Amino acid sequence: MNKLQNKIAVITGGNSGIGLATAVLFAEQGAKVAITGRSESSIDRAISAIGHDAIGIPADVSDLGNITKAYEKVNATFGKIDILVVNAGVFLAAPLSDFTEEQFDATSDINFKGAFFSVQRALPFLNDGASIILTSTALNEKGFGIAAAYSASKAAVRSLARSFSAELVDRGIRVNILSPGPIDTPIFARGGGSKEEIDGTKGYFASINPSKRLGTSEEIAEGFLYLASDASKYMLGAELVLDGGVKAF
Numbered sequence: 001m002n003k004l005q006n007k008i009a010v011i012t013g014g015n016s017g018i019g020l021a022t023a024v025l026f027a028e029q030g031a032k033v034a035i036t037g038r039s040e041s042s043i044d045r046a047i048s049a050i051g052h053d054a055i056g057i058p059a060d061v062s063d064l065g066n067i068t069k070a071y072e073k074v075n076a077t078f079g080k081i082d083i084l085v086v087n088a089g090v091f092l093a094a095p096l097s098d099f100t101e102e103q104f105d106a107t108s109d110i111n112f113k114g115a116f117f118s119v120q121r122a123l124p125f126l127n128d129g130a131s132i133i134l135t136s137t138a139l140n141e142k143g144f145g146i147a148a149a150y151s152a153s154k155a156a157v158r159s160l161a162r163s164f165s166a167e168l169v170d171r172g173i174r175v176n177i178l179s180p181g182p183i184d185t186p187i188f189a190r191g192g193g194s195k196e197e198i199d200g201t202k203g204y205f206a207s208i209n210p211s212k213r214l215g216t217s218e219e220i221a222e223g224f225l226y227l228a229s230d231a232s233k234y235m236l237g238a239e240l241v242l243d244g245g246v247k248a249f
Contacts, residue, residue: 002030003229008078008127010071012036012061012118013088015046017185018135021217022085022224027052029225031083034074036061061088061114062106064121071125080127083228086118087135089154091187093146104149111153119164119175129172133227134161138181138243154179158239165237174236176227181243182206184214210245 009026013019014035027033027050035050036059037043043056057073059066074081089111092103115134122132139147140155157177164175182205188198206213223242226232241247 002028003225003231004083005030007031007082007228008034008074008080009083009085009228010034010036010074010081010122011085011087012059012114013135014085015039015042015056017187018180018183018217018220019085019087020046020049021221022087023050023054025218025221025225026083026228027054029229031228032078034070034078036070036088061118062109064117067114067118067121071122075125081122081125082127082130084119084122084126084130084132085135085224085228086115086132086157088114088118089135091147091150093150095146096148099149107149107153111150112156115157116160119160126171126173130174131228131232132164132168132173132175133224134158134175134177136161136177136179136239138179138241138246140179141247161239162237169236174233176232176235176237177239178220178223178227179239179241179243179247180215180220180223181241181246182209182214183217183220185217208246209243210249213244215242215244 004026009031011019011023014023015037023033023035033054036057038060040058047054047056057070059070092107134157136157137154139151140158161175161177188201220242223240
């Protein structure tokens with residue numbers, strides 16, 4: 001039996017990596033899927049991979065008008081939302097001494113402000129009893145030198161899940177967090193490094209992970225499926241950690 005049969009799911013940042021793998025799995029499990037992303041060409045490729053009449057909407061979550069328009073299109077196409085995965089995010093890393101104001105603003109605007117308003121602007125379009133899942137990180141409680149702004153923004157998202165849960169519980173809306181560890185996604189290539197540099201970065205993150213490997217987007221998608229489905233209906237304001245042991249060691 002499909003776990004998300006006829007559910008309407010929206011995944012922000014669903015055009016690549018973890019978001020795309022989650023969209024593919026949700027569609028396979030019977031959901032009507034809408035994804036958002038900043039790149040129209042990557043959205044088109046993602047829609048082809050997802051199939052099942054999924055729709056893609058170009059939207060930048062740092063632009064509040066974009067967020068509302070995306071939900072309006074989903075509502076007009078499918079109806080009210082049962083599952084909202086707030087996954088759009090950026091990872092900008094640099095030593096504290098070199099981190100720029102522009103990098104800080106981009107991190108905050110997308111990871112924190114974008115997450116906050118992705119939920120707020122969804123409220124009129126959500127069914128009572130909906131499941132909201134925010135993507136955080138295993139670094140949300142750890143000190144990692146070159147990722148201070150990123151880690152702090154994702155710790156803020158962890159806090160949002162608790163506060164949103166308290167506010168939305170009367171509507172039966174569950175808000176939970178999924179915190180991945182280092183995952184093999186296209187994010188490693190977005191800094192413009194050479195193949196050798198990218199492979200070196202991946203190797204470093206694998207080496208500091210107790211599991212000695214990077215996770216896969218498909219493994220994380222299974223976690224999102226659990227949080228989206230009735231299997232997790234007793235979870236509220238909680239965190240599911242899929243990190244290969246990063247937090248535990």
